[in-house]
Amino acid sequence: MNGRGEAAIVEGGVSRSLRHESARLHVTGGATYIDDIPAPANLLHVAPGLSMRAHARVVSLDLEAVRAFPGVVRVITAQDVPGDNQISPVHAGDEPLLAEGEVFYYGQLLFAVVAETRYAARRAARLAKVEYEDLPAILTLEEARNGAGELVGKSFLMSRGDAPEAVRAAPHTLSGRVVVGGQEQFYLEGQAAYALPGEEGEMRVFSSTQHPTETQHMVAHVLGLPANLVTVEVRRMGGGFGGKETQANAFACLAALAASLTGRPARLRLDRDDDMTITGKRHDFAIDYTVGFDNDGMVHGVDMVLAARCGWSADLSGPVTDRALFHADNAYYYPAVRLRSEPFRTNTQSNTAFRGFGGPQGIAAAERIMDEIAFATGLDPLDVRLRNTYDTASRNITPYHMTVEDAIAREVMEQLANDCDYRTRRDAARRFNRDSQTIRRGIALTPVKFGIAFTATHFNQAGALVHVYTDGSVQVNHGGTEMGQGLHTKMVQIAMREFGLREDRVRITATTTGKVPNTSATAASSGADLNGMAVLDAIRQIKFRLVSFAAGHWNVPEESVVFLPEGVRVGSALVSFTALVKAAYMARIQLSASGFYKTPKISWDAQTGRGRPFLYFAYGAACAEVSVDLLTGENRIERVDILHDAGQSLNPALDIGQVEGGFVQGAGWLTMEELVWDASGRLRTHAPSTYKIPACSDRPAIFNVRLLEQAPNREETIFRSKAVGEPPFVHGLAVLHALSDALASIDDYRSCPKLDAPATPEQILRTAERLKSRAAG
Incomplete structure (x- = not known):
């Protein structure tokens, strides 16, 4: 034993095609999503009122007809926010929850209607009378690049070697532009949230979010509460793809505002048209490139500028455009390279995370370059790709070193x-x-x-909580969220493997900030990597205690205690897992543990690239x-x-x-x-x-x-x-x-x-x- 239970491992559970833990519920309609949570008798419904201008000053906002509509309980504007009317995940002051005097895109949240029925809330929201004074609007990336736009955050430069000189000195050069469009996340379950007020300011929020901790922080920020009064819970999402990493926050905040101001539970579920009109998409890019190469199709140098339409607020555009640079090499070694991002602000939806997070756009540029070289040299595109791949000898340093x-x-x-x-x-x-x-x-x-x-290095951490009950059943909770990808199933498999249990003996519970705090978003493809290791850490703490107890109780060496699918081998005897757990409980052995993991080896200096x-x-x-x-x-x-x-x-x-x-x-x-x-x-x-x-x-x-x-x-x-x-x-x-x-x-x-x-x-x-x-x- 090394103190963490590694000696007591069994090879069951993982590397098996275990069915999704909610598969039966999905196909029978029994899986509970936010809008399926049973409604209490006094539930209120929230609907947003939207801007109908791309960029304008709000001269007047007449909501009398909205308030007078039958069933309307309250109308919420920016002036009603008790805390801070800001929900930017990155840049403070960049993204108001509800517009304050100026609107920046067609579909921006102006106000919210709280009513007895969803129908009344939605109908009333259309009755607002808004007078605008139009302001100049930048809608396209081309307009922004032609001198009219400003950057969201900073342009980022990543380089190695002298790319301009390498391109100039190469036997052949070519330049071009590749344009890749945006994309709607189109999750099957739209943005939704349900807020339940409690005593002394407590707020429990059920949200379709990929980042419960950030949603918790935003709700607390808007309500002017400490985080310990706000609990965010999510059992599952009907898809996310990145569209619920930051953009679920606004709707959780509106539901929580309605519940706080009225003292009644409140639910918000966006109509599909409103969802697509309000929320951000994948960033569309226009990427200019110049490449130097030789007759054999070998790259000598690459110079790229990657411009993106980011929308009206920063959201995650800085990290997205950064990752486009990180992946602009794809699988290819560039002997000399210079990459620069241009994240432009536009009067459109605030583009956000989407599966790949800018990486696919950068890779699209790399693949266009390979095709361009193939046509210029007459080589098969596959051969050009094969010749330019990284190796582990000398062609092995990325543009970010x-x-x-x-x-x-x-x-x-x-x-x-x-x-x-x-x-x-x-x-x-x-x-x-x-x-x-x-x-x-x-x-x-x-x-x-x-x-x-x-x-963002600090996000590379995760927590977990594992309970073993005296009947031998196990409950696992972790900070990741399930959006159909099977993360929870893999966490079940880890517990099955480590304890030697059947699938029906391990239960995953809803992700909640009340059990595992300060979690990272389920994003960057890191859900299983981070949370799996945190779950493993918690399990091995429990196993270490069980192994130590069993060795002393049965008077055998610790290395002879092994967890198997058929039970726990203790020396020459085979003891059921339940019997071991019961005996450990009677001996006052702790059967619960909190696990933690942080990704090793990684580091990043944004100043030097x-x-x-x-x-x-x-x-x-x-x-x-x-x-x-x-x-x-x-x-x-x-x-x-x-x-x-x-x-x-x-x-x-x-x-x-x-x-x-x-x-x-x-x-x-x-x-x-x-x-x-x-x-x-x-x-x-x-x-x-x-x-x-x-x-x-x-x-x-x-x-x-x-x-x-x-x-x-x-x-x-x-x-x-x-x-x-x-x-x-x-x-x-x-x-x-x-x-x-x-x-x-x-x-x-x-x-x-x-x-x-x-x-x-x-x-x-x-x-x-x-x-x-x-x-x-």
Whole structure:
């Protein structure tokens, strides 16, 4: 024994495809979400009143008709906030909860209606009479970049070597711009919160949030209370994808305000149109690049400027654009590199976290560069990618000066290319295209190297609370949140493995700030890494006590006490877990423990742009084959093969599900999901009727997904697993580049199509016409 219970480990529980802990409840409708919590008789409902200008001074706000509407109990404005009317997660004073004299985007929260019914609250909110004085509005990234915009926070520079000189001295150079659009999170459960007032100012808030601790702090801040009077709880979310990391805070605060001011429970559930109109999206980027390279397709230097539309407030735009820089190399080594961010403020929704957190946008630029080099040299794009990957010898330093210790991108790509017969299929696609007038086929294979950890170092910590009851059942609580990804299931599996228990003997309870305080958001793909290790820490404390007790009680060496699925072996005897626990209880052994974990080895100096912001990298590769109709611009994903690195997977079925879902969501972002604002700044794609996401019919006709085998994490993560939340999203880029490959056939593969995203049918037709003109000229 080493004091933490490591000697008493059993190999059951993890690395098994255990079903999702709430699967039965999901499919039978028994899973409880915020709006399913039984309503008390005196429940009030809250609905927001929204700005109808992109940027304006509020000359007058007449709410008399709102207050007079039958069923309305109260109307809340900024003047009614007892604490501070600010909910910015990063920049103090940057984001008022309710507008104060000026509005900054179409859909900003002006006031909130509290009524006896949801219908009354929503109807009354439309009766406000608002007089505006319009102010200049910046709606697009182009407008912001043309000198009219200001930055949200600071531009960040990341460099290594003399990139301008390396580019200048290279045998060949090229410059270009890649544009990638934004994306709506489109979680199935919209933003929702339920607040229950208690005695002496206590407030209990049930929120669909990925960051209960931050929501707790925001509610306390707005109500003018200490954090110990506010408890935030979340059993599960119906999806989050980052859209509930910070943007759930406003709605929890409004529900809590209503409950505090009226003394009655209050619930807020946004209508889908309001949800999409109010909340932020994935940042759209325009990335300018210049690259120097040689005849062999080897990169000599890269110079990039990554500009993003951030919206009206900072939110998380600084960290998002920073991470775009961190991933602008993807799997490739740049001998000299300079990367700079430009996070622009605009009069649109405040863009926020979204699966990948800026990483996919940066990776999109890296992949465009590889394609550009391939067309310029006449090489196969896969060969250009393979030649430029990191290695562990000399080509192993990132733009942020971190050493890549596990460069396996090349091996993963080569294995996938061989397994899916990439080169034969590429030749077949080209033969097909020579004889086809309207349908063209394309194929592409792209990698992903994704850094795992929060780049804000202090978020790399987690807590957990584990109870063992005298009947041998176990209750686990941790600071992570469940949004369908299976985090709770993996925590159950950890307890099963360590104690040697069946699934039905371990229970996960709702995440609550009242049990595990000061938690980090469930984001950055770190949910299982952080919380799993915290749960393990708590369990091993209990096991250490149980092992010490058993050794003394039965007079055997500690190393002979082993937890097995069939019971606990104590010397030559086999004792049931329940019997051991009961005996320990009678001997007054503590059967509860609080666990904690902080990610080791990481460091980051934002001033110098140097450090080790990530504990490790997750890898993978995807090969996509598509068909494109040149008459309509419509396209179909014919086949996708993915090989993904999950380390020693905790649950292969859940991880493969994450890879499949991440790929489809990534492909949707790049091919069909298009956000459109009109000239007034109003979001026109604000409902399923106007915003298209992938449907079942959009999935690949052939879809092969495998996890990389015998590839445990080099780092000491939870049982040597790797994160699988965000990295698979990047696999969607294979579809964009396969579409590009298909379009390249129009001018006989002489030039890079430079297909921007989203590659909607309209965008494909525009690109096709440009290539036809080039071929004719």
